[in-house]
Amino acid sequence: RKEVEQDPGPFNVPEGATVAFNCTYSNSASQSFFWYRQDCRKEPKLLMSVYSSGNEDGRFTAQLNRASQYISLLIRDSKLSDSATYLCVVNNAGGFKTIFGAGTRLFVKA
Amino acid sequence: NAGVTQTPKFRILKIGQSMTLQCTQDMNHNYMYWYRQDPGMGLKLIYYSVGAGITDKGEVPNGYNVSRSTTEDFPLRLELAAPSQTSVYFCAAKEEGDSDTQYFGPGTRLTVL
Numbered sequence: 001r002k003e004v005e006q007d008p009g010p011f012n013v014p015e016g017a018t019v020a021f022n023c024t025y026s027n028s029a030s031q032s033f034f035w036y037r038q039d040c041r042k043e044p045k046l047l048m049s050v051y052s053s054g055n056e057d058g059r060f061t062a063q064l065n066r067a068s069q070y071i072s073l074l075i076r077d078s079k080l081s082d083s084a085t086y087l088c089v090v091n092n093a094g095g096f097k098t099i100f101g102a103g104t105r106l107f108v109k110a
Numbered sequence: 111n112a113g114v115t116q117t118p119k120f121r122i123l124k125i126g127q128s129m130t131l132q133c134t135q136d137m138n139h140n141y142m143y144w145y146r147q148d149p150g151m152g153l154k155l156i157y158y159s160v161g162a163g164i165t166d167k168g169e170v171p172n173g174y175n176v177s178r179s180t181t182e183d184f185p186l187r188l189e190l191a192a193p194s195q196t197s198v199y200f201c202a203a204k205e206e207g208d209s210d211t212q213y214f215g216p217g218t219r220l221t222v223l
Contacts, residue, residue, distance in 0.1 A: 034211065043200055043214035044153070087152065097168075098143070098204075098212060102152035 001026055003099045006088050010105040017078045021104045023071040023088030033064055035073050036087040038103065044087055047073075078108045112136055114203050116215035123191040123222045131186040131218050133201030141204040142184040143212065144168075144176065146197040153200065159184055160206075191222045 006023045013019050025033075033050040048055065050062040050071055061074040071088055088101035117132045135142065140161045145153040155168030159178040173195060175187040188195060198219050202212040 043216055044212075045214070046211040049211075097158065098155070100145075100153040 002102075003027060004088055004090050004101040006101040006104050008102060008104060010107055012107045012109065013078055014109055015078055015080060017108075018074065018076045019078055019106065020075075021073045021086055021088075021106075023073075023101055025069050025071070025088075025090045025099075027090070027092065027099075028066075028069060030069075030090045030092060032091040033071050034089040034091075035060075035062055035071075036089055036100075038085045038087055040084075044100075047086070075106075078106075080108050080110060082106060083108045114201055114213050114215035116199075116201050116218050118218060119216070120219045121221070123188075123220065125191060125193065125222060127191050128187070128189050129191070129220075131188075131199055131201075131220075133184045133186065133215060134182050135184075135201075135203040135213075136182065137203055137205075137213065138181060139203040139205050139213075140181065141206060142178065143202040143204070144174070144184070144186045145200045145202065146170065146195075147200060147217075148197050156186065156199075188220075193222050196220060196222045 004025050035047040036044040037047045038044040048057050050064045052064050054063045059076045063072045085103040085105045087103045090099045114135045143158045144156040147153050154170045157176040159165045162181050165176050198217045200217045201215045204212045
């Protein structure tokens, strides 16, 4: 079983749609969690951290369920510029080792 | 403040050649990483370092070597290039601590023919 698993997609959605991505992780000792965004042929960049209480940044909401070892990302009112690959990322205890999921591709169409 | 820089941007190697991918950061971060990303796939950790003089293997270290003589530099060495090493290589740097993000360089696209 992979340490971090994501639905690879692609998700094809119209502008204005709400889309949700899921991610599961296998190491119950994992300490911190993130969503990164990667545009085509570019480096990954942090989108947002994920906290147990849930957190929101504009149109983006991230949730963490430690009991189920599950992370989610919700994008509301999708924009064309949201088209990218979204990577689920987990840090081990100590924070020095990071595991990246394979990513979920999103295409937002006009 | 340039962040993380990588050179070269592109390189074509012949089988059996060697090369060094350069990575430099100006953020004074202790943790540095090398990843490879094959087409349509996620990032796989090759090597990482938690400080000058300290390196450790990641998930896919075979065929690679690293050194960390300074905080700023973390070069990745390919000794005998093979077609399986055709990939995009990303270097990243991070502060210590669980909650800190990784900052990536722009990547090096390597093709081995």
